[in-house]
Structures are given as C-alpha cells and as structure tokens.
Amino acid sequence: MSIDRSIRALLPLFVLLLAVPSQAQAPQLASSPPRIVTTATEEVEIAPDRAVLTFTVETRARTAAAAGTENARIQAAVLDTLRRVGIASAQLRTQGVSISPEYEYPREGGRPTVVGYQAQNSIQVEVRQIALIGTVIDAGLSRGATNVGGLRFFASSTESATREAMRKAVQRTRADADAIAEAAGGRIAGVLEIIANPGSSGALMPEMLTAVQMRMADRADAPTPIESGMLKVTVSVEARFLFSPK
Numbered sequence: 001m002s003i004d005r006s007i008r009a010l011l012p013l014f015v016l017l018l019a020v021p022s023q024a025q026a027p028q029l030a031s032s033p034p035r036i037v038t039t040a041t042e043e044v045e046i047a048p049d050r051a052v053l054t055f056t057v058e059t060r061a062r063t064a065a066a067a068g069t070e071n072a073r074i075q076a077a078v079l080d081t082l083r084r085v086g087i088a089s090a091q092l093r094t095q096g097v098s099i100s101p102e103y104e105y106p107r108e109g110g111r112p113t114v115v116g117y118q119a120q121n122s123i124q125v126e127v128r129q130i131a132l133i134g135t136v137i138d139a140g141l142s143r144g145a146t147n148v149g150g151l152r153f154f155a156s157s158t159e160s161a162t163r164e165a166m167r168k169a170v171q172r173t174r175a176d177a178d179a180i181a182e183a184a185g186g187r188i189a190g191v192l193e194i195i196a197n198p199g200s201s202g203a204l205m206p207e208m209l210t211a212v213q214m215r216m217a218d219r220a221d222a223p224t225p226i227e228s229g230m231l232k233v234t235v236s237v238e239a240r241f242l243f244s245p246k
Contacts, residue, residue, distance in 0.1 A: 044168070044232070052125065055078055055122065057078060064101075071121050074143065081140065099118070161233040187243075196236070197235070
C-alpha cells in the first residue's frame with residue numbers, strides 16, 4: 001500500500017515533466033518567420049551571328065592506302081575552297097579520320113573476305129558570317145565533300161540577353177509573391193534569397209544535308225537557302241521572401 005501511495009504522489013510531477021518539452025518548443029516555432037517561395041522562367045530571343053557545320057569526305061578503294069590517298073586529295077581540295085570563300089584556318093578543325101575494311105559475306109556461310117576499304121575524314125567549320133553559310137556549303141560539296149551535317153547556330157555573346165531574362169524572372173517572382181502575400185492578408189517584408197539558374201541558349205537541331213540535295217540546289221544556279229531563325233536564352237529563378245501579416 002505504501003508503494004501505491006508513493007506512485008500516486010509522483011504522478012503530478014511526471015505529468016509536469018511531459019509538458020515541459022512542448023512548452024520549450026513554442027519559442028523555436030515563433031523564431032522561424034513565415035516565408036513565401038516563388039519560381040519563374042523567362043526567355044529572351046536573340047539573333048544568331050555564328051554557325052558551325054561539319055563536312056565529311058568518304059572514299060572507297062581496293063586498298064587502304066589508295067582509299068586514304070584519294071580521301072586526302074579530295075579533303076585538301078575542300079579545305080582550299082573553303083579558305084577561298086573566306087574561312088580562315090583557325091575556323092577549321094579536324095573531327096575524325098578513319099580507314100576501315102569492307103567485307104563480303106558468303107551466302108552459304110563461312111569467313112567473310114575483305115573486298116575494299118573505306119576512308120572517312122570529317123572537319124568542323126565555324127562560319128562567322130551568317131550570310132556565308134549557303135556559299136560555304138555549296139563550295140565544300142562542289143569539291144567532293146559527300147555529306148554536310150551538324151548545322152548549328154549560336155550567338156557569340158549572350159550576356160545582355162541572359163541579364164534581361166534574369167530581370168524579367170526576378171520581377172515575376174516578386175509579383176507572384178506580392179499576390180500570394182496579399183491573398184494571405186499580409187505583405188512582403190523583405191527578400192531572403194534569390195537563386196538564378198541560366199539555362200541553355202536554344203539552337204536549331206543539327207540537320208543532315210546530303211550531296212544529292214546540294215546538287216539539286218546547285219542546278220538551280222542559286223546558293224543553298226539557309227534560315228537561321230532566332231535563338232532563345234532561358235533563365236529560371238527561385239526566390240524566397242519574408243512574409244509579414246498586416
């Protein structure tokens with residue numbers, strides 16, 4: 001009986017101890033001010049002033065040496081023509097050179113035999129005048145390039161467009177935060193944090209142009225028509241604002 005009376009005497013103290021943590025947490029909740037988080041993405045269009053494309057020369061011969069020699073001869077002619085239309089050596093870069101055997105497989109099965117070799121040489125060309133792109137393509141193909149690919153437009157400087165997109169995105173996050181705060185019966189009392197994430201500057205997807213297509217344009221006695229379009233600079237912003245009730 002004395003033990004029961006002792007337990008009953010300790011119960012009020014135990015209940016008091018359980019209540020202490022919840023009371024201690026109240027100041028922590030009050031010390032974290034309410035905040036509003038908004039995000040926005042803005043795009044700004046910019047006209048491209050540069051382009052890159054790739055010329056490929058493919059040749060075939062009975063021997064690897066013959067295929068490589070013929071390929072080198074044609075590629076030299078292509079490079080010489082590109083320089084003549086205004087492309088400097090600094091704007092030319094070899095992307096890859098390869099020589100590989102070509103096989104013939106017997107219908108009845110068995111080991112394949114080498115019937116020849118294919119040589120391939122690709123160069124990337126930077127065009128610094130958009131108006132020259134059609135002329136550059138026609139010049140390369142007229143001297144023996146078999147394929148044109150990887151056509152991509154870009155702008156040499158996108159800083160001003162990026163900053164404009166940032167300004168628009170920040171203004172939009174603030175406008176959204178103001179609308180949220182007003183709807184909640186308060187106002188924005190300050191800025192806690194702003195994070196900007198510049199995205200990619202859009203470009204045309206690489207397009208493959210074959211020699212046959214280019215010869216059709218050449219027969220029309222006109223340079224290959226190229227439309228550069230507009231590039232898009234994209235910026236995303238996340239902002240955190242301090243909310244204050246009215």
